[in-house]
Amino acid sequence: AQSVTQPxxxxxxxxxxxxxxxxxxxxxxxxxxxxxxxSPGQGLQLLLKYFxxxxxxxxxxxxxxxxxxxxSSFNLRKPSVHWSDAAEYFCAGNTGKLIFGQGTTLQVKP
Amino acid sequence: xxxxxxxxxxxxxxRGQEAxxxxxxxxxxxxxxxxxxLPEEGLKFMVYLQxxxxxxxxxxxxxxxxxxxxxEGPSILRIQQVVRGDSAAYFCASSPWLVTSEFxxxxxxxxxxxLTVL
Numbered sequence: 001a002q003s004v005t006q007p008x009x010x011x012x013x014x015x016x017x018x019x020x021x022x023x024x025x026x027x028x029x030x031x032x033x034x035x036x037x038x039s040p041g042q043g044l045q046l047l048l049k050y051f052x053x054x055x056x057x058x059x060x061x062x063x064x065x066x067x068x069x070x071x072s073s074f075n076l077r078k079p080s081v082h083w084s085d086a087a088e089y090f091c092a093g094n095t096g097k098l099i100f101g102q103g104t105t106l107q108v109k110p
Numbered sequence: 111x112x113x114x115x116x117x118x119x120x121x122x123x124x125r126g127q128e129a130x131x132x133x134x135x136x137x138x139x140x141x142x143x144x145x146x147x148l149p150e151e152g153l154k155f156m157v158y159l160q161x162x163x164x165x166x167x168x169x170x171x172x173x174x175x176x177x178x179x180x181x182e183g184p185s186i187l188r189i190q191q192v193v194r195g196d197s198a199a200y201f202c203a204s205s206p207w208l209v210t211s212e213f214x215x216x217x218x219x220x221x222x223x224x225l226t227v228l
Binding site: 034036041042043044045046049090094096097098099100101102103 | 114143145151152153154155158166169201203215216217218219220221222224
């Protein structure tokens with residue numbers, strides 16, 4: 001069955017530190033992958049998306065993600081985290097409907 | 111260009127009442143999706159609609175839940191005889207029709223309706 005897994009439920013990093021959020025997918029065909037961010041009480045905002053081509057995709061707010069077919073991963077990265085990045089992050093794959101991972105809550109320490 | 115609109119933003123119902131959640135897609139978008147986010151959980155797909163058609167309702171509970179997207183007006187998610195377990199955030203998303211691949215369509219999300227059942 002198609003699935004998206006985010007192994008880390010909760011991550012805490014210090015402001016200014018680098019960040020990597022993990023996402024693994026299970027698909028039979030070429031996946032269409034997305035990262036969304038959700039602030040408390042808000043809807044989802046798209047950070048970036050991967051359809052094909054270059055395996056490193058750039059998104060908004062300084063985020064990037066790398067698609068690695070051999071590892072079935074699409075990890076989200078940011079070189080230097082800001083306090084305003086504290087939120088919940090969702091990885092999702094599109095099979096005609098979005099299949100979401102469980103989400104990773106990011107806390108940022110001052 | 112207004113984004114996806116959902117109303118109400120917050121809805122409180124007593125057990126046994128009906129809940130109606132509305133979603134107006136972005137201008138020019140003909141596809142609407144509904145997702146439910148239970149407390150402490152990720153989003154789960156419920157239903158995918160195009161104008162006057164239900165395309166995929168594989169995520170809809172078998173009873174009490176229904177959805178429509180009429181030719182005119184917003185999409186409606188209707189929950190009859192609500193129970194406490196229906197308390198959740200309900201998100202609507204819309205996407206345009208792209209010729210290349212339906213699966214590549216980006217979905218744009220509304221702010222959600224937070225349903226509380228007392």
